[in-house]
Amino acid sequence: EVYNPNGKYRVVSTKPMPGTRWINLLVDQGCRVEICHLKKTILSVEDIIDLIGNKCDGVIGQLTEDWGETLFSALSKAGGKAFSNMAVGYNNVDVEAANKYGIAVGNTPGVLTETTAELAASLSLAAARRIVEADGFMRAGLYEGWLPHLFVGNLLKGQTVGVIGAGRIGSAYARMMFVTAYGQFLKANGEQPVTWKRASSMEEVLREADLISLHPVLDKTTYHLVNKERLAMMKKEAILVNCSRGPVIDEVALVDHLRENPMFRVGLDVFEEEPFMKPGLADMKNAIVVPHIASASKWTREGMATLAALNVLGRIKGYPILSDPNR
Numbered sequence: 059e060v061y062n063p064n065g066k067y068r069v070v071s072t073k074p075m076p077g078t079r080w081i082n083l084l085v086d087q088g089c090r091v092e093i094c095h096l097k098k099t100i101l102s103v104e105d106i107i108d109l110i111g112n113k114c115d116g117v118i119g120q121l122t123e124d125w126g127e128t129l130f131s132a133l134s135k136a137g138g139k140a141f142s143n144m145a146v147g148y149n150n151v152d153v154e155a156a157n158k159y160g161i162a163v164g165n166t167p168g169v170l171t172e173t174t175a176e177l178a179a180s181l182s183l184a185a186a187r188r189i190v191e192a193d194g195f196m197r198a199g200l201y202e203g204w205l206p207h208l209f210v211g212n213l214l215k216g217q218t219v220g221v222i223g224a225g226r227i228g229s230a231y232a233r234m235m236f237v238t239a240y241g242q243f244l245k246a247n248g249e250q251p252v253t254w255k256r257a258s259s260m261e262e263v264l265r266e267a268d269l270i271s272l273h274p275v276l277d278k279t280t281y282h283l284v285n286k287e288r289l290a291m292m293k294k295e296a297i298l299v300n301c302s303r304g305p306v307i308d309e310v311a312l313v314d315h316l317r318e319n320p321m322f323r324v325g326l327d328v329f330e331e332e333p334f335m336k337p338g339l340a341d342m343k344n345a346i347v348v349p350h351i352a353s354a355s356k357w358t359r360e361g362m363a364t365l366a367a368l369n370v371l372g373r374i375k376g377y378p379i380l381s382d383p384n385r
């Protein structure tokens with residue numbers, strides 16, 4: 059799909075992206091916009107080299123693509139100046155390689171903060187109240203009438219919420235859960251709001267929290283941050299939510315932990331080797347799994363596409379990249 063075929067600058071998007079604002083702004087600024095419609099969810103390095111071709115000023119890519127030395131070298135040979143991930147996370151991008159070829163890298167923070175935090179909050183509540191399990195039970199025609207012990211879950215009010223990775227998204231999640239779990243608006247009833255506490259170590263959070271949400275960046279220091287030993291530190295009835303990156307949790311250890319601790323529950327948006335789940339995870343009744351949809355609201359996805367386009371456009375026009383993850 060090509061817009062403005064005679065445009066001066068060639069910008070390629072490796073996937074169709076939501077909305078038209080991002081296309082219009084590139085076209086208005088003299089770009090020829092090419093959108094790849096290959097019927098493949100994940101493009102290979104070779105697919106992307108073909109898309110880059112001989113002349114390409116900038117590329118908007120996706121978190122499923124491996125943006126390393128090979129692609130940045132190909133983009134630089136084609137005269138490229140800019141690459142933007144349509145994601146806030148950029149663990150799929152070798153920024154050093156990009157810098158080596160003089161290509162600026164952008165990401166899309168901000169527009170997905172609340173959307174992602176809302177999914178983490180939804181998973182927290184759904185896990186606490188066993189909503190997915192209960193839904194499956196209804197659909198299977200198993201409901202025979204109200205029972206005192208039917209799908210008894212956890213009450214979040216009054217519980218300790220732990221956030222690991224208190225950046226933009228982690229902090230937004232914490233604000234939402236402050237209302238939910240601590241009931242600060244119940245002050246009128248004489249209850250005092252609970253104040254924030256900065257834990258002295260991650261282990262302290264793991265040991266003390268009833269509900270833990272993970273929001274760190276994935277890098278060498280956070281790979282398998284939640285491993286067998288750390289899972290064992292958590293309360294037997296704790297809830298763990300992950301809307302960051304799958305490899306932050308050792309998923310094999312998690313499956314064992316879920317099997318051995320039926321009251322421990324997880325809500326997962328991301329997986330160690332997407333699109334796959336480690337064997338056994340899909341059979342766990344104490345796990346809620348959704349397909350990496352934390353930023354999937356219309357407003358956010360259009361915002362991400364627009365921000366990615368602005369990143370690439372700005373750099374083509376000679377400005378520093380708008381949203382540079384290095385800064």
Ligand code: DGY
Pocket residue numbers: 121144145146147148170302352353
């Ligand atoms: C991101 O932006 O990094 C999310 O994982 C997808 O929105």
